[in-house]
Amino acid sequence: MQAQTLWQNPVKQQLKEGKPVIGATITVASPDVAAQAANMGFDFLWIEMEHAPTTLETARNMILATRGLKAIPFIRVPVNELFMAKRALDAGALGVVFPFTSTPELAKQAVDACKYPPLGRRGAGPGLASFRWQGPESYYDFSDRNAMVIIIIEEKRAVEKIEEIAATPGIDVLFIGTNDLSFSYGKRGNPNDPEVQQAIQRIVAAAKKNNLPVGRPAASPEAIAQFMKEGFTFFQGPGDLSMMAAGAAPLLKSLGKSGIDPKKQPLY
Numbered sequence: 001m002q003a004q005t006l007w008q009n010p011v012k013q014q015l016k017e018g019k020p021v022i023g024a025t026i027t028v029a030s031p032d033v034a035a036q037a038a039n040m041g042f043d044f045l046w047i048e049m050e051h052a053p054t055t056l057e058t059a060r061n062m063i064l065a066t067r068g069l070k071a072i073p074f075i076r077v078p079v080n081e082l083f084m085a086k087r088a089l090d091a092g093a094l095g096v097v098f099p100f101t102s103t104p105e106l107a108k109q110a111v112d113a114c115k116y117p118p119l120g121r122r123g124a125g126p127g128l129a130s131f132r133w134q135g136p137e138s139y140y141d142f143s144d145r146n147a148m149v150i151i152i153i154e155e156k157r158a159v160e161k162i163e164e165i166a167a168t169p170g171i172d173v174l175f176i177g178t179n180d181l182s183f184s185y186g187k188r189g190n191p192n193d194p195e196v197q198q199a200i201q202r203i204v205a206a207a208k209k210n211n212l213p214v215g216r217p218a219a220s221p222e223a224i225a226q227f228m229k230e231g232f233t234f235f236q237g238p239g240d241l242s243m244m245a246a247g248a249a250p251l252l253k254s255l256g257k258s259g260i261d262p263k264k265q266p267l268y
Helices: 010-016 031-038 056-065 082-090 104-114 127-132 139-146 156-160 162-166 178-184 194-209 221-229 240-254
Strands: 021-026 044-048 072-076 095-098 148-153 173-176 214-217 234-239
Touching: 010 021, 021 031, 021 240, 031 044, 031 056, 044 056, 044 234, 056 072, 056 082, 056 127, 082 095, 082 104, 082 127, 095 104, 104 148, 104 162, 127 139, 148 162, 156 162, 156 178, 156 194, 162 194, 173 194, 173 234, 178 194, 178 214, 194 214, 234 240
Parallel strands: 021 044, 021 234, 044 072, 072 095, 095 148, 148 173, 173 214, 214 234
Antiparallel strands: none
């Protein structure tokens, strides 16, 4: 009898191969919106719990709605804490995005939250998660191989410690929160400021040194093409509401009606 091949997280696999991945940002608390986005061709869903009122119960329903569809569900938790990541993973997320991971200690805490002992400190209670992810191996082994740890660098103090943060074992992606990073440098939403750009380059260099994929928000094909030249392969795509505005704008314009200018619509 031929041994069954173990499932591999396709997002993790593509990044290892140096291929770009992009996710749809889900801010609307709707399983239908999540299912539609998961079936559109995106590699992952960025389910937003930091800047949207999504509850864990709703996130759970979104995750169930993605069964059999392409996109892998990730959750950006509102805070880098063990209990929060544990609940996101136990709801069936296959990756956790940790905001404001600004110290080596917080980077290690993020990894510990996503790995079972002896690799980390995640508690064992994956009944709901194993219902979403079924396979030939135990859920514990499955998750330790496939659940992704994505940490966000978005403060000046994180840049000052970036070499130590990037060297933390178990991190899968260094993501740059470019807007918050610019605020941290006093530039209030201007990631193109030379000082912020210098910080971004330092983060990219630390990621490259540690063979880590590096990510950032990206909202247009032109931006993605430029960012890929700079070494980025992990992209947080636009949010559901901004994609709705962008889709409606040309239709309304053709009838001489004014709609929301997509260029002025917040991305997420």
